[in-house]
Amino acid sequence: MDYQKYKRVLGIVLDSVGTGAAADAAQYGDLGADTLGHVGVAYHGQLHLPNLARLGISNLRDQPILGIAPAKAPLGYQGKMAEISAGKDSMDGHWEMMGLPVKQPLATFPQGFPAEIIRKLEEFSGRQVIVNRPYSGTDVIHDYGEQQMDTGALIVYTSGDSVMQIAAHEDVIPLAELYRICQYARTLLNGPDNIVGRVIARPYIGPDKDHFTRTANRRDFSLEPTGETAIDKLHQAGWDTIAIGKTNDIFSGRGFGQAFHNENNMDGMDHVDEVMGQDFTGFCFTNLVDFDAMYGHRRDPIGFGQALMDFDQRLGTVLDQLHDDDLLVITADHGNDPGFTGTDHTRENVPLLVYSPSMQGHGTLGTRATFADFGATVLENFNLPAGRYGSSFLSQLQ
Missing domain, CATH: 3.30.70.1250 (Phosphopentomutase)
Known part of the structure; x- marks a missing residue:
């Protein structure tokens, strides 16, 4: 099989690391939410994220994260993605990334279950x-x-x-x-x-x-995916599909040829390092859940920031290990602002950081209209037809 541009696509979802209230945040009671922004404020400008910074984590924002200046010449491309799913849960976010937005609100039980x-x-x-x-x-x-x-x-x-x-x-x-x-x-x-x-x-x-x-x-x-996802299409076409963390559970195991369970973020990054040592052709989809489960829901911005700094250190190893025909995509599935009210997820745009050592330039990908642009890009890279949702940004990567 021939791949069009990149042999391996490595997607890392920083679970709940939102980058500012989405356009429809008010409908969810989340106006003013800004996970990355409020973590930066909690650290009084001392948040140290050198690798995310050089990928452009502050460049994609209207206001830079406090203490993290925009990169003058960022590695690769950066932007944001907006969600069209009816919820703000991990399942909604991951399904939408892979071309299956959840268009009808799922049931919630504010009074408890029947x-x-x-x-x-x-x-x-x-x-x-x-x-x-x-x-x-x-x-x-x-x-x-x-x-x-x-x-x-x-x-x-x-x-x-x-x-x-x-x-x-x-x-x-x-x-x-x-x-x-x-x-x-x-x-x-x-x-x-x-x-x-x-x-x-x-x-x-x-x-x-x-x-x-x-x-x-x-x-x-x-819930079993209610339609075909990009993971299904890749698997059916014979490309390698690898899940790290709760990604496998979110898709009910469907479409993945290999799966790793994470004990925590650092264990997840150990698995990323292990997979990067494999000679595969296809897509590895990673979720790092500690930001959400350990710090977002607990409204702990200091712990959240430390988890980001720990990830950033491990990211340096990933960047060093990337091959010229690898594509790295770092994003999130929703927000969970530790500086916001309540304990629930927050409706935010999510970062989109895209890099390969073979890139000759850098630039902005803007605010993507749907998370599904991620999956559409992966499909185009492996010469597979696009689904109903999402527009590939593969041609913008130079």
Whole structure:
């Protein structure tokens, strides 16, 4: 098979690293959200991101990140992407990137899940359900974790997104049992009136409420993609498709020939390094979730910034390892502004940083009309027809 321009495309999604309120942010109650901007302010201009800076992380913004000057001659191309999906969840963002925007809002449950669903979950599991309302994931195990340990109940909660989350202590409910319960819950939430994007297993450990911590054994049980994605097309055409992190779960494993589970961001970057050492031809799609799960939802801008600096250091290794026929795309799936109100995702544009060592120039890609431009570009690179959504920017890369 012949590829048009790049042999390997490496996509890295910095989960929740938004770059300013989207045009429709007011519809989501997110006017003024700016994840990167507010992290920079929290660091009083001392945020140190040399590799992201030379890729143009401040160039793509109307106002540079505090302390990170725009690069005079940035590596490659930079821009932003706007979302057209009806939500602001990871599933929406990743599906849209791969050409399948979620056009109809998925179900949310601000009052908790219906009694009939809870009844069926209790009957299937043989366990009581407690909480059943929107809650912060760390707060809910602090407030109810000891009760869960004492009773063996299931902590069921949700958020502003279309998710059911089920938390249980690993010593009380074994992982295999928790996953089986979540798989059953997935069958209850496939529609037509209660279509939920993801059921998330949220295991935790620790002796008491002041020492509970969520573990890396989280698992997402996503809605099966409702149409063909760029991943499907690549896989069907015989190109290599590799998932790192929760990307595999988000697409229900569909279309990926190889998958790696991440323990954390640094483990994810270890997998990126491992994959870069492989001789493959196709697409590697990585998600780094710590920005979101550890710091965004917890409204911790200092931890968020440290995670960005840790990633930036590892990014230097990636840049050094890139081949001339590699294309690196760094972006995000939504915002989760740690300087904003509440604990939910924020409707923001996302960065688009694109680089290959073979590039002769640099420039702007503007604000793309949809995240699907990413997938359209990957498809064109591998000589595959575009889908309904997205416009490739491959020809702009010189």
